Amino acid sequence: MMKEVLAVGSGVIVGAAICYGGYCLLKYHSKKSDLKEDDIFAEKIRKKEEQENKLHELLSRQVHIELLTARELTTWFKDNRNSVPKNAKMIIVTPTFDNMRGLGYYGDYNFDLDTNLVQVFYDDESGEVYKIRLVSFTNIESNLQANLIEQDGMMVVTE
Numbered sequence: 019m020m021k022e023v024l025a026v027g028s029g030v031i032v033g034a035a036i037c038y039g040g041y042c043l044l045k046y047h048s049k050k051s052d053l054k055e056d057d058i059f060a061e062k063i064r065k066k067e068e069q070e071n072k073l074h075e076l077l078s079r080q081v082h083i084e085l086l087t088a089r090e091l092t093t094w095f096k097d098n099r100n101s102v103p104k105n106a107k108m109i110i111v112t113p114t115f116d117n118m119r120g121l122g123y124y125g126d127y128n129f130d131l132d133t134n135l136v137q138v139f140y141d142d143e144s145g146e147v148y149k150i151r152l153v154s155f156t157n158i159e160s161n162l163q164a165n166l167i168e169q170d171g172m173m174v175v176t177e
Contacts, residue, residue: 073125076152086135086155088162094137094151095175102148106139112171113152121147131171 083090095108111117113129113136121138122145133155139148165173 069124073123073127076123076150080152080154083153083155085157085159086153086162087159091135091137091153091162092175095139098139098149102139103141105143106141106148108175108177109138109140110166110173110175111136111138112166114171117172121150135166 091110099108111121112131113134114131117136118127118129121136121140129152135153135155136150137153138150140146141148
């Protein structure tokens with residue numbers, strides 16, 4: 019009789035220990051997955067804030083020009099050429115959603131495509147934007163406008 023009581027008691031203790039171990043393991047894994055979700059959420063918030071700051075910086079450096087000419091655009095490129103790597107391409111682009119996304123600007127903005135251009139020093143191999151400027155204008159030189167239309171809103175400037 020004593021052997022039976024001892025066997026039942028041992029079985030109950032072992033069963034309780036297994037249940038408690040399973041409970042601890044379950045809590046550990048659920049806590050770990052919660053941390054992963056929190057990290058993912060925090061990363062999304064950080065990226066959104068980074069994008070908003072990037073867009074705010076672009077808008078804060080926006081220039082307004084009455085008559086936009088090719089000379090105005092090339093002057094900015096020449097003035098800033100020495101501050102960027104030699105492999106950076108000089109690009110003039112209309113700020114469409116797809117073009118801005120290609121330059122790394124994600125967000126909610128709606129630029130008037132008829133009165134805004136973006137100038138950028140861009141490395142197409144790394145996707146890095148070295149210098150960028152948003153240009154708003156009232157009028158645009160007809161030859162410049164024709165070239166932009168002909169090249170679907172994106173021109174690569176050569177030296």
